[in-house]
Amino acid sequence: MTDPTLRVRDLDETELLARIVPLLPSGEGIDVGPGDDAAVVRAADGRFVVTTDVLVERRHFRREWSTGYDVGHRAAVQNLADVAAMGARPTSMVVSLVMPDDLPVQWVTDFARGLADAAPPAVVVGGDLSGGDVVMVSVTVHGDLEGRAPVLRSGARPGDVLAHAGTLGASAAGLDLLTSGAASPDDGAPGVSNARSPFVAAFLRPDSPVAAGPAAARAGATAMLDVSDGLLRDAGRLALASGTDLDLSEGALMLDVTALVPAAVEVAMATDDPDGAGRARTWVLSGGEDHGLLATFPAEVADRGLPDGFRVIGDVRTPGAAGPRVLLDGEEPEAATGWDHFRP
Amino acid sequence: MTDPTLRVRDLDETELLARIVPLLPSGEGIDVGPGDDAAVVRAADGRFVVTTDVLVERRHFRREWSTGYDVGHRAAVQNLADVAAMGARPTSMVVSLVMPDDLPVQWVTDFARGLADAAPPAVVVGGDLSGGDVVMVSVTVHGDLEGRAPVLRSGARPGDVLAHAGTLGASAAGLDLLTSGAASPDDGAPGVSNARSPFVAAFLRPDSPVAAGPAAARAGATAMLDVSDGLLRDAGRLALASGTDLDLSEGALMLDVTALVPAAVEVAMATDDPDGAGRARTWVLSGGEDHGLLATFPAEVADRGLPDGFRVIGDVRTPGAAGPRVLLDGEEPEAATGWDHFRP
Missing domain, CATH: 3.30.1330.10 (PurM-like, N-terminal domain)
Incomplete structure (x- = not known):
């Protein structure tokens, strides 16, 4: 020391x-x-x-x-x-x-x-x-790239499945736990702080499923990006680059929302705000900085089994008259904002 | 605009x-x-x-x-x-x-x-x-590297010539012109300022003989580094890495000193300090941020002609009992200080 x-x-x-x-x-x-x-x-x-x-x-x-x-x-x-x-x-x-x-x-x-x-x-x-x-x-x-083609944002095709590896919303939950006073950053050991709340750790020291990236490429992923600005916003980028719609399944995301409910309850109690469950869903859909990987795979790859860490959360569709966009169970999601460094 | x-x-x-x-x-x-x-x-x-x-x-x-x-x-x-x-x-x-x-x-x-x-x-x-x-x-x-071996700091051999491409001391002269008030940074057009004093330009917007680097490698340079912290200090690094002495020729450097005398006179007048010529020599030996290239070449390469931009300023010698060091016409130079970001 x-x-x-x-x-x-x-x-x-x-x-x-x-x-x-x-x-x-x-x-x-x-x-x-x-x-x-x-x-x-x-x-x-x-x-x-x-x-x-x-x-x-x-x-x-x-x-x-x-x-x-x-x-x-x-x-x-x-x-x-x-x-x-x-x-x-x-x-x-x-x-x-x-x-x-x-x-x-x-x-x-x-x-x-x-x-x-x-x-x-x-x-x-x-x-x-x-x-x-x-x-x-x-x-x-x-x-x-080990001889492979790079997996760009632009390669998704209608009929592909949409899959995610890593956490969704955990970092945003950690930030709200800290700002609400429901958690303290030093609930763990100094320096490494292994004993911290997992949400606070996800915010202060995010992990990314880095090995899942090359694994996805080997498995034949058609498009991929790092989810750093929130699921909806980054999915929108993939949709736009690929010229497709992406339809997210609320049912598949319910797993991620459920995982955040304990944190949402803690924040709700600390802030006297009863809307706990709603907050968990917003974290999953719009929270940034989790650094998971969002990828699309041909359906036959999903049928054989996706690479370790990936889970199907939606599918890729031919865009409608509104142009490429992100949907939630086939419907336009409520407005979700992103992040801009100069207009915080 | x-x-x-x-x-x-x-x-x-x-x-x-x-x-x-x-x-x-x-x-x-x-x-x-x-x-x-x-x-x-x-x-x-x-x-x-x-x-x-x-x-x-x-x-x-x-x-x-x-x-x-x-x-x-x-x-x-x-x-x-x-x-x-x-x-x-x-x-x-x-x-x-x-x-x-x-x-x-x-x-x-x-x-x-x-x-x-x-x-x-x-x-x-x-x-x-x-x-x-x-x-x-x-x-x-x-x-x-276009198939060539990298030119490291450690390859100089006794008998090689020591050569430099680019300017020495011009940036330091520009800094002293500005700090003494003898020159203004906006003596030229806004933005590009092409009409500036060449010394002020060398300080604010240094150039480097970038093409001379690969040319030196093709010609067979045995060692090379970027002179960013001053000639004596960077030559000392090359000497140490190569395990050789480097003997700089005052006569060869007199060209560089002479080029800086007009700036030294301007600073001397602005500061009421008569030691103009001495300042020019210090700029050449210890001024940083010129980003010239210091390289060593086998003597036979120098005999055939060095790559464009390089000029011989000394030679490489077997180190004496004092270990690898930089000499000026065979003598230990007076103490010359370097630059440290935390001890300015």
Whole structure:
């Protein structure tokens, strides 16, 4: 355990790196790792997949709620999910960390541990450290298509089944538990917080079924995306890109809603708002940041059995006169809003 | 020209992207560009080079001095130089931009133009936008080794010549011109500022001899790095990695010093400090952010002629009892300091 009073400003960049680098995942497929001007990563497939995302303190996380471990884990997962959603296996990542000079060194080593626990099989091959007034994290993840075509958003065909792997609404439930005061972020051990409410954990440190992405591609998924902005909104993107309707089954989603009812009751009690069950359904349909995978498969694939983790939640239909859209049991859903960084 | 009163908060993310994306470089070698969960980039070589860097407002640039164009250009160049320093040709990049909601949209489109002008032959294949209290830019650039071995820092051998491509000290001269008040950042046109002092331009919007990197690799360079932290400091890294001494020739560097004397005189006059010539030499030896390429070549390559842009500035020697180090005409240089983000 690092001395908790040690701050980033007490170390120079070399000393700080010496504490971080041994914690980061290393492994195969890397010709040149950190330490030169750039890394060299193998791409036997002759292509690589790449995606990038940034997390900004006070916009995407609060340090009062999220530990360094949480932020490192989340920064990795949200990018790993995007690579998986192309049907690729994550291979490598580069990570930049901007931090105030009074940030505890323990926060930074926790960050590295969270990153490392989320990253396998991807390896950290480089990065950058800088000072700044708030913590900012930028992660770029690369993946290997292993000879397969990428699974795009645009490949769904009428007659396909719509399936989902991962959780729906758990992250939104965790956020509402925290904001309502029904749960505390540190109901668990400091740093790793394994004893937290599973909903709070889903919000602060989401997991993604990363291995399900390449498995879906191998099974013949026709379209796929990472559900980061809510099921309805992201399903709408897949529908639009594919030029199809997607019809979600309320019955299939009832499983997800039911799983959230205990959290909805806790929030209802904390806020004196009796509409608990309704809230659980909204979390499932519109809650973001769960990083599950939404995919379409030919019906015959579903008949043989979907890859581990996927469950049918609807089907793909020929669009009507209204153009490609998302339906709930054949009906237009009530208005559901998304998320915009500049119009929160 | 965008309405100068239009702010980032006046547009949603889709509207902002619609203004940025058409400005970004697109081109060959990309199987899937922006718009899906991730991009797919070709890597015919079976490997790719990757590097990342972050620029933070008030740490790396001031918006009073740097236009959006400057920041976009610089963010691209500092990463392109790292890829070039491996002997690779830049192919693609991903870019994240964090911005306050009152940032003018014109700043963002200028940023995209600066990036685009610096990027070729690299293509922008993805990115992320987020809100934040200050502007932060994170760029990850990929490169193609085109079948060659990467040129590492560790390959210099006694008997090699030491050569440099690009400018030395011009960026540091520009910084001192600005801080002394001898020059103004907006001595040129708004946005692009082509009429600026060349030193101020070198500081605010550095260029790098990117094409000289792959050319050096083809010519047989034994070691190479990007000079971003000053000649002495970066030469020291190459010496240490290679286990050799590097002996710099004051005579060869006199050309670089002479080029900076007019700037040194301007600073001397603005600060009432008569030590002009001394300052020019310090800029050349210790000034950072020029992003030139320092490389070693076998003597026979130098005899045949170095690649375009490279000039011999010293040679590689067997280290003495003191271990690998940098010398000036055979002598230990006076103490020269580097740069540390947490101990400025």
